[in-house]
Amino acid sequence: MMQPVLQVSNVGKAYRQYSSELARVLNWFGLSTKPATETWVLRNVSFAIAAGQAVGIVGQNGAGKSTLLKLITGTQRPTEGTISVNGRIAAILELGMGFNPEFTGRQNVYHSAGLMGFSKSEIDSVVLAVEEFAEVGDYFDQIVGTYSSGMQMRVAFSVVTAFRPEILIVDEALSVGDTYFQHKSFNRIREFQEKGTTLLLVSHDRSAIQGLCDRVILLDKGSVIKDGEPEAVMDYYNALIADKENSRVQTRQLENGKTQTISGTGEAQVVELILTNAKKEVAELIGVGEEVTLSVKVKAENNLPKLVLGYMIKDRLGQTMYGTNTWHTGQVISDVSKGSILTYNIKFLMNLGPGTYSISTALVSTDTHLDNNYEWRDLAHVFTVINVDKTHFGGSAWLDPYIEVKLQDSIL
Amino acid sequence: MQGLVLSTWRYRYFIVSSIKVEFRSRFIRSRLGGLWMIIHPLVQAAIFALILGQLLSGRLPDMADNRLAYPIYLLAGTLGWNLFSEVISRCLTVFIDNANLLKKLVFPRTCLPLIVAGSALVNNMLLFAAIVLIFLLLGFVPGVHLVWIPLLTLINLGLSLGLGLILGTLNVFIRDIGQIVPIVLQLGFWFTPIVYAPNILPERIARLLQLNPMYWIIQGYQNAILYNAPPSWTALSVISAIAVVSLGLSFVIFRRANSEIVDVL
Missing domain, CATH: 2.70.50.60 (abc- transporter (atp binding component) like domain)
Structure with missing residues (x-):
């Protein structure tokens, strides 16, 4: 295996509650006060992902998926263990975060690309591409307050993917918007993947996971219970959803x-x-x-x-x-x-x-x-x-065609 | 530490753009926009000048015959206090106000106080320009000691940023702090000689007020603008030390609290 782009080792995350907030403050300065309650939402999570892999993360609500993503993106810190990331992470989680409805699409593109850590000149070099990819026409120079939610999604997706990241985190967020743009954005994600971007896909949609991923990690009650080939893991997950007593x-x-x-x-x-x-x-x-x-x-x-x-x-x-x-x-x-x-x-x-x-x-x-x-x-x-007796065809459905061809004389 | 400085430098465009966005959105929302940030303190100073002018104008040391001395004294104090209280109150809620960004996105956390400091500085510069304009209209020309204003502003900013960030970090966990601080600021305004001169107070109380660091900073502003005199260097170096220590302390506290801030927000 190549040098992993993402290495998660023995990661655990606990939410701590103290008997009083003062006790928490004292704790920062090493004055030992034990937290009143510790809730572990993740424990002993370890895996490594190589460049270019597409990995699905599945699990029931409360299994720890979102927490794991927050730890990977870095908005939250693990309580124990380490996460090392090689390269830039972009997340299509909260599309349109930080968009200000009083400003134009263009101004928001500058601002949110700035929030991703890019300089004026770097943004200048991609703003045209962002405008073209979003395909919102004249609306690009009108205030975002007048946008439909689909248009806002288009601009937001275009900004987040304006620069190819080493790791791209994709959430259900992609299922919003119109079909045309969904296809377009999936194409861009595939393009990134071909160029070596690692994909982390969080979804309940089995076909999306199996269509894109070559590996699936199943989380349950805060730990990894399966990690492997998509079909087998998804079957196991499916069975787990139905898992009840006596089952x-x-x-x-x-x-x-x-x-x-x-x-x-x-x-x-x-x-x-x-x-x-x-x-x-x-x-x-x-x-x-x-x-x-x-x-x-x-x-x-x-x-x-x-x-x-x-x-x-x-x-x-x-x-x-x-x-x-x-x-x-x-x-x-x-x-x-x-x-x-x-x-x-x-x-x-x-x-x-x-x-x-x-x-x-x-x-x-x-x-x-x-x-x-x-x-x-x-x-x-x-x-x-x-295919024994049918005309040659591709795809997974047999849609018995009747093709009529007419040749018309050229008028000119 | 070096990494922190470097990553913050990478985000310089975002910091500048955030400050711009803040100003622009003020102008989008109201016709006079950012000017309200100047009008408020000026009107406050005007009210004090009107009500207390007769009472106090004769009491300023060495200025008994100058009719304009009291309004100028008021404006000088207002300029300094306004920066201090704006930075403190904005730092107090900076993490709570940006909860969404902190929860969803990764960027150097140092950007947030820098944006607060930057936009407060711009406000203060506009206020300073307005005050100078008023002086010129009144026919008052400040002396050469006006050059100390940038230094005073810097120390003032350091002190308020340090105190504000300590309070702002704690406020995430103990929200009562957000309620107490505005009251303390209001008291602080009256415990600092801004609308009155310290010499009208009994000796003992005046001595007590000197424990307030803002006493010396505001006095520095008044010296530079009205009396054309340098600030008290001993006091100012002590206060600079306090500012550095409080900035350092705020950094340490934030470091410790950082991992828990997002959990709690």
Whole structure:
């Protein structure tokens, strides 16, 4: 591994409360007064990130994500341990921080770039690029008070990314604004990444994390509980969200090297899952557009008031291609008695592009797995789609086209 | 320490731009904008001149026959006190007012007091210019000892910045300080010979007032402007030492408190 740009070693952060504020002041001068209460929000956090890596940080609310980010950016100090950063950090956390609504976009650009530590001449050299990237037109020289929130976001994003940082921290903040600008800003982030910027992405959006990151760190109750390849960590995280009392999370290594996660109370279980092709044969290879049947056999290990089967087809990066459940299709089974076995036959056309895919199943009582999670099984089945008889195409969906071409005589 | 100076230097553009922004936004908000910062002390001085003028104008030492002596004396004291109280009261809330910036962004914390000092200095310079203009209109020409004003301003600024930052840091944790200090400042105004001359007080009380560092600084302003005399050098060197110590102390306290300030804000 190259010299890390970010090294977090044994970091802990405690918020201290003293019996009185005077005791706190005395404490600065070494007059030992023990804090009345110490709340540790982070403990023993260690990891190193190399230049150019894209790392997702996930965790439930209160897991310590924001605190960790504050420590990395340096607005807060760790109580113990050290954080060393090699280079400049830019954070797209609080876009438009320090914007003054009484000043024009241009004046605010100067001021907030100054706040990032740049000099007049450095800002002069990028202000035109900022104006062009933001694409707010004449509004750039009007006061920010007249901007829509989307326009303010555009200008703010353009300033923060006017200079390429060594580390870029991206928060959910990016999900605001219009789709056009979202795409534009994601492109800029990718460009930075290609030039060697390290990316730290904090999000609950699984597809954003798996689309951008090559590594995910999962925080829970203030410490790192998983750190590794995105798909496996996200599956584990997903299982963790559903983790309740009587629930268990188990992971096992599959033959293809992937990690399977099974979680839930176990009150219902998938005992068999087969995918058959049009000829009713069990097949690992499926042709594009072929009619297939997914047969799932479920056993109730307990008396269940309601039972819903859900399934998801994911590509090799773990992005969901399609998913639904029998709650949405209006096929909820009520009062399932202990020991009964149900078989679901799901017939559909495999309109996916060539590639490998996995199937995850969920046995729940309503439309989400957060209420009653009987069983959640990731990577329950893996299959490959190949293009047998269709015209060559790229992408992950088969959108059977009809292309009409007309040649008109030139008028000139 | 060297790193701190260097990183603050890197942010010089931000400091200057913040001071400018502060002035510009005052002019955007009100028609007379920054001028209000001058009008306030001038009106205050005018009120004192009107009400106490008859009573006190004959009591200034060696100035019994000068009709203008009392208004000039008042303006000199106002110039010094105004800088002191402005810096103290702004430092008192500087961290609380900028809580958002401190919580969200990383920049050398030394920028904040420098912005306060810079904008207070600009205000004070404008006030000084206005006072000089008034003098010229009244037909009074200050003497050569006016050259001590920049030195007095510097010591005044150092002292108020040091005290203000100690109080400002503590105020983040103990908010009562923010309530007490304005009262103490008001008392301080009357415990410093600004609207009266110390010689009208009983000997014992006048001696007590000399323990107040501002007594000597304000006297320096009055000497330089009205009496055309140098300040008291012994007193001034003691006060400079106090200013340096308080600046150093404020730095140490801030260093210790720094990691907890953001936690509490």
